[in-house]
Amino acid sequence: MSITPLHEWHLSPSEAIALQKRLASSVERADRLDPVRRIAGVDIGFEQGGDITRAAVVVLAWPPSAGGEFEVVAQVVHREPTRMPYVPGLLSFREVPAALGAFERLEVTPQLVMVDGQGVAHPRRIGVASHLGLWLDLPTIGVAKSRLCGRHTEPGPARGDWTPLVDGVDDDVIGAVLRSRAKVKPIFVSSGHRVALATALEWVTACLGRTKLPEPTRLADRLASRRGE
DNA sequence: GCGACAG
DNA sequence: ATCTTGTCGC
Known part of the structure; x- marks a missing residue:
């Protein structure tokens, strides 16, 4: 994919927060989807010590085979020096640059992207999934393993x-x-960009295998964390 | 001032 | 996120 070059990624926390407030109004929570033929999963991992950031993107064909198997259409692993420390609420500034590096080398364009992290379930309604969606101008869904903010019942x-x-x-x-899987801690699904919450839930559910995470992010996780099967 | 806090 | 061994369960 061709990606718009990055700039302004060495912001102080207060500058980053100001940018988020400015960008948040552009995040779309309503559906604006093209017919889905390819779904991408994105995740970021780090080398021992955290000096190197490793971004992984896996693209799966939709729909899966009759047996429920998803065909991997493309996958990319991109590594680059880590730019920023982890700060709750500012995760996208740490992870999006590396993710864009991976998308640049992707040969195909997905119609939907699932990101490991929050979408609008964020203090300023612009988590990493929303931020990446804005930058790529693609529909995104946030799939997080734990809560950043908000209240809920079990x-x-x-x-x-x-x-x-x-x-x-x-x-x-x-x-x-x-509850993506019985007897397992639930996951947090939210609109990233151009996908309504109800639609996000439908897609995440449709991509669930017998595991806790939907296939796109599960496979990206596996790639980014250097594990095999 | 005291907790909470995606990855 | 990452550092890490064994262990419980389908």
Whole structure:
């Protein structure tokens, strides 16, 4: 994919927060999807010590085979020096640069992207999935393994059960707490960009194998963390 | 001032 | 996220 070059990525925390506030109004929570034929999963890992950031993107064909197997259409691993430390709420400034490096080398363009992290379920409604979606101008969904902000009740025990994740004095619904697998800690799904929450839940559910994470992010996780099967 | 805090 | 051994369970 051709990617717009990066700039302004060495911001102080207060500058980064100001930028997020400016960009947040551009994040779209309503569907604006093209027909989906390819779904990408994105995740970032680090070398021992954290000086090197490793971004992995895996692209899967949609729909899966009759047996439920997803065909891997393309995959890229991109490494570069780590630019920023991890700061809760500012994760995208640490991970998006490396992710863009991986997308630059991708031969195909996905119609939907699942990102390991929050979408609008973020204090300023612009988590890493939303930020990446804005930059790529592609529909994205945030799939996080734990909560950053918001309140929720425990979802039911069955796979597919979910409860709303709400935040603010007005109880904004910013995401969903989804039981992606029975007896396992739920995952946090939210709109990233150009995908409504209900649609995000449908896609994540449709991509679930027998594991906790949907295939796109599960496979990207595996690649980024250097593990094999 | 005291917790909470994606990856 | 990463550093790490064994262990419980399908």
